[in-house]
Amino acid sequence: MLKTHSIILYTKPGCHLCEAAKAALDSLRGEFEVSLEEVNINDDPALFEKYQYLIPVMIIDEKTVLEARIDARKLRRALQVGYGPTYHIIPKNGK
Numbered sequence: 791m792l793k794t795h796s797i798i799l800y801t802k803p804g805c806h807l808c809e810a811a812k813a814a815l816d817s818l819r820g821e822f823e824v825s826l827e828e829v830n831i832n833d834d835p836a837l838f839e840k841y842q843y844l845i846p847v848m849i850i851d852e853k854t855v856l857e858a859r860i861d862a863r864k865l866r867r868a869l870q871v872g873y874g875p876t877y878h879i880i881p882k883n884g885k
Contacts, residue, residue, distance in 0.1 A: 794823040795869055800847040802832050808846040811860035818862055822869045 797815070801808035815824065831837040831845060841847050848856045854868050 794825055796851055797824050797826050798849045799826060799828045800831050800837065800841045800845055800849075801828055802830055802838075802845060805845055807859060811846040811848065811856075811865075814860055814862040814865050818866055818869065821866070824869075 799808070799811065799815075801811075815826065818824075829837065831841050844857045846856075846858070846860055848860060848865070848868075850856070850868050856864055856868055
C-alpha cells in the first residue's frame with residue numbers, strides 16, 4: 791500500500807505555472823497516492839502577501855516546500871525523498 795502524501799497547492803486563477811504544477815502532479819498519480827488541497831491566495835490577504843511572487847507553492851506532508859516552476863522531476867524527488875532542487879524544510883515549530 792502506498793503512503794498518501796498530503797499536498798497543499800497555493801495558487802490563483804490565471805496562473806499558468808500553477809496549471810503546469812497540477813499537470814505534473816497528475817502525471818505522477820500512478821506512482822504516488824496524494825491528497826490535494828488547492829488554496830486560492832486571492833481569498834486571503836495574508837496568503838496573497840506571502841505567496842504572490844512565489845506561486846505555485848506546494849507544501850508536501852507539512853514539511854517540504856516547492857516553489858515557482860514545479861515539474862514532474864522536482865515533484866517526484868520531493869515525494870520520494872522529501873526534498874527537491876527548489877525547496878526548504880519547514881521547521882517543526884513552524885518558524
